[in-house]
Amino acid sequence: MKRPGIVLAHGKWDKPPYAIGTLADALRAAGHPVLTPELPWSLARLYDASFHDALLILDAAAQALRRQGCDRVVLGGHSMGANAAIACARRHASADGLLVLGPGHFPDWLHQQGISTDSLARAAHAVASGEQERLTLTDVFQGRPRPVRIPPAHYLEYFAADGPAVMPDNCRHLESLPLLWAVGRADAHFDLGRGYAYALAPPHPASAYHELEADHIGTPQAATALVLAWLARTFPEPA
Incomplete structure (x- = not known):
């Protein structure tokens, strides 16, 4: 082609x-x-x-x-x-x-602004505790926060300031x-x-x-x- x-x-x-x-x-x-x-x-x-x-x-x-x-x-x-x-x-x-x-x-920007800080801590604690059920955590679209229910391990991948x-x-x-x-x-x-x-x-x-x-x-x-x-x-x- x-x-x-x-x-x-x-x-x-x-x-x-x-x-x-x-x-x-x-x-x-x-x-x-x-x-x-x-x-x-x-x-x-x-x-x-x-x-x-x-x-x-x-x-x-x-x-x-x-x-x-x-x-x-x-x-x-x-x-x-x-x-x-x-x-x-x-x-x-x-x-x-x-x-x-x-x-x-922008996971790095969200962390710098403190928007994802609490949700990242909650997700990390859940993963360390072996929890896999979805949690209500903070997502953002065009600067507007929105709660979403998301598996904590997935949240860390998508939102960690040093993540992929x-x-x-x-x-x-x-x-x-x-x-x-x-x-x-x-x-x-x-x-x-x-x-x-x-x-x-x-x-x-x-x-x-x-x-x-x-x-x-x-x-x-x-x-x-x-x-x-x-x-x-x-x-x-x-x-």
């Missing part, structure tokens, strides 16, 4: 067709095979599997595209899905490129690969800027950081033309 396959990961608490739906349709119309697996942070699942298990789902989707004949696969996502795409690329070497759209879920979902750490440990990073100016975390994580990734001549006129939810749709142009430029079809 000449055009790269795309794995797109949806955001936190999302449900089909997801905020990535319009972008996924446009990619398919342009000839890209696209997979949009449901992940453990969907509204229907609410963290019923660990973060590491989520990365295995993304890696399996990438490998499925390769079995279908895609010799190049781009991992991408929106919000928490963008976070997970970065983490998967770091740990599984699944990607020939990365699409990071309105990245979300910390984007700056994951960006530092990427291989050099093409990275398109787009964030809306009306995103609650827009002010983190390119220095928070994008600038920590190894440089690549095809990497680019873009600011869009969009809010968090609207970023994938607003980025559609940008993504299509970047893919065509970065992964030209062989002669």
Whole structure:
């Protein structure tokens, strides 16, 4: 297959067709095979599997595209899905490129702000005590806290300030690969800027950081033309 396959990961608490739906349709119309697996942070699942298990789902989707004949696969996502795409690329070497759209879920920031401190302590105590039942702990979407019932071991994976979902750490440990990073100016975390994580990734001549006129939810749709142009430029079809 000449055009790269795309794995797109949806955001936190999302449900089909997801905020990535319009972008996924446009990619398919342009000839890209696209997979949009449901992940453990969907509204229907609410963290019923660990973060590491989520990365295995993304890696399996990438490998499925390769079995279908895609010799190049781009991992991408929106919000928490963008976070997970970065983490998967770091740990599984699944990607020939990365699409990071309105990245979300900031365990380090939540800890620094004291938002997750109590929940992390409760989850750690539960795990140390051998408890596995879901607890009501604090999650956050676009700066707004929300209680969710989540297995304590899963909470530690998703929310620990030194855990596997910390984007700056994951960006530092990427291989050099093409990275398109787009964030809306009306995103609650827009002010983190390119220095928070994008600038920590190894440089690549095809990497680019873009600011869009969009809010968090609207970023994938607003980025559609940008993504299509970047893919065509970065992964030209062989002669």
